[in-house]
Amino acid sequence: MAIEIRKLVAGDEQVLGNVAPGVFDEPVRPDLTRRFLATPTYRIFVALDGDLVVGMVTGFTHFHPDKDEEFFVNELGVDDEYRRRGLGEALLRAILAEAKAMGCPDAWLGTEQVNAPALALYRKVMTGRDTEEAMSIFTYELTSR
Template structure:
């Protein structure tokens, strides 16, 4: 039996409290804005003693000539909880959210050399498209 549960975040304070899982500290305004945006979802994995041990975030997308799909924005698991099935459980829960929202697909991107992420996504049933390229504008105001 798993030593954690996965729940959808509805309270911005939960994200602020889970800041240690994110790349940067989560501000109350950032958490509230994220959770208030249509189509955005954040799931947290919590240990039996209440510690936040992982998260996954996604954004529902729709284009006029395609079915709805969910973009897996970010996935993270606390170092001490890796390789225990937390990421797999988070991905399965995000899949269920996507299906409940009527999404037909889910996709994400990662670095080509991120072996851990690629293995996790493969184990969750994803196909790896080696031919894709991500194009990034990091600072729209600069150019």
């Protein structure tokens, strides 16, 4: 059976009820799924093997008082058993095409410098106009403050 890449919309919540291990960092919560799919500027594409979600990519638009709307690719995950089949690339290309269709002039994402598979994927999808920059990420644990 071929893997299907599909954009989820409001009403597709049940699709995320059958997810392979390793696709998401944590168990999928129905309340957050409903909220996510109901948010107009959020997007999720999944890779489906039958009714099993074996990959996903999420993102959203954002803007700032001095910057036009742009698209942030938030997370991409593919189950270990389905890696090295082109699913990550297909998912990333799908969400970038969606961002372009939404009218965003730019999309961006980040990953750790030690994440060699992600770096290879993101570099593979780059065109001559795209750029790569090194950056630091700071995480603030707010529950301890």
